[in-house]
Amino acid sequence: DAMVIQNPRYQVTQFGKPVTLSCSQTLNHNVMYWYQQKSSQAPKLLFHYYDKDFNNEADTPDNFQSRRPNTSFCFLDIRSPGLGDAAMYLCATSTSPEGSNEKLFFGSGTQLSVL
Amino acid sequence: DAKTTQPNSMESNEEEPVHLPCNHSTISGTDYIHWYRQLPSQGPEYVIHGLTSNVNNRMASLAIAEDRKSSTLILHRATLRDAAVYYCILRGTSGTYKYIFGTGTRLKVLA
Numbered sequence: 465d466a467m468v469i470q471n472p473r474y475q476v477t478q479f480g481k482p483v484t485l486s487c488s489q490t491l492n493h494n495v496m497y498w499y500q501q502k503s504s505q506a507p508k509l510l511f512h513y514y515d516k517d518f519n520n521e522a523d524t525p526d527n528f529q530s531r532r533p534n535t536s537f538c539f540l541d542i543r544s545p546g547l548g549d550a551a552m553y554l555c556a557t558s559t560s561p562e563g564s565n566e567k568l569f570f571g572s573g574t575q576l577s578v579l
Numbered sequence: 580d581a582k583t584t585q586p587n588s589m590e591s592n593e594e595e596p597v598h599l600p601c602n603h604s605t606i607s608g609t610d611y612i613h614w615y616r617q618l619p620s621q622g623p624e625y626v627i628h629g630l631t632s633n634v635n636n637r638m639a640s641l642a643i644a645e646d647r648k649s650s651t652l653i654l655h656r657a658t659l660r661d662a663a664v665y666y667c668i669l670r671g672t673s674g675t676y677k678y679i680f681g682t683g684t685r686l687k688v689l690a
Contacts, residue, residue: 506666512677564630567628
């Protein structure tokens with residue numbers, strides 16, 4: 465059973481048209497992450513939530529926003545997508561990070577195309 | 580954030596052991612060493628992690644140098660399904676709670 469679920473698997477949007485990607489989890493984990501992965505590159509962390517505490521990476525463009533209305537759901541909003549935002553967007557979760565057994569659980573990703 | 584360095588690519592024959600190295604010379608005393616792998620068109624998946632001692636699980640073994648400045652992921656018998664990009668990541672236990680991926684090693688398994 466999928467534990468970190470990302471919908472849709474493929475998303476097409478138009479240049480400049482706002483788009484929202486969604487992520488849900490059944491693990492009840494405290495921390496949720498969003499990564500951007502461009503072709504043949506490593507995943508790049510955009511931001512993460514520790515419970516309701518939002519942490520933005522310094523180099524994440526202002527065009528990218530996130531919402532976490534409850535423990536289970538997290539959204540990635542791209543306000544005005546550009547061609548350079550076409551990528552795989554990966555959502556991940558982890559338990560409270562102070563523990564020794566903490567690890568990441570990833571969804572299958574949403575492949576975003578910008579036309 | 581502490582950095583990791585891995586070879587860009589490696590090859591292995593099927594059913595032979597594979598040793599994937601990772602250098603992390605700036606590791607701090609509380610950083611855990613994590614390994615993830617990413618199969619084509621999938622999200623990364625957890626492989627193994629450790630702090631100081633060597634670790635084994637059903638997927639792999641992790642050998643950690645005594646000074647902790649390097650580690651090696653060991654796949655005991657590579658299969659074609661092990662062809663993936665393998666990422667070595669340092670994970671701190673205080674401050675910001677995040678995983679920063681390095682460039683990873685693309686493993687090719689030859690039949």
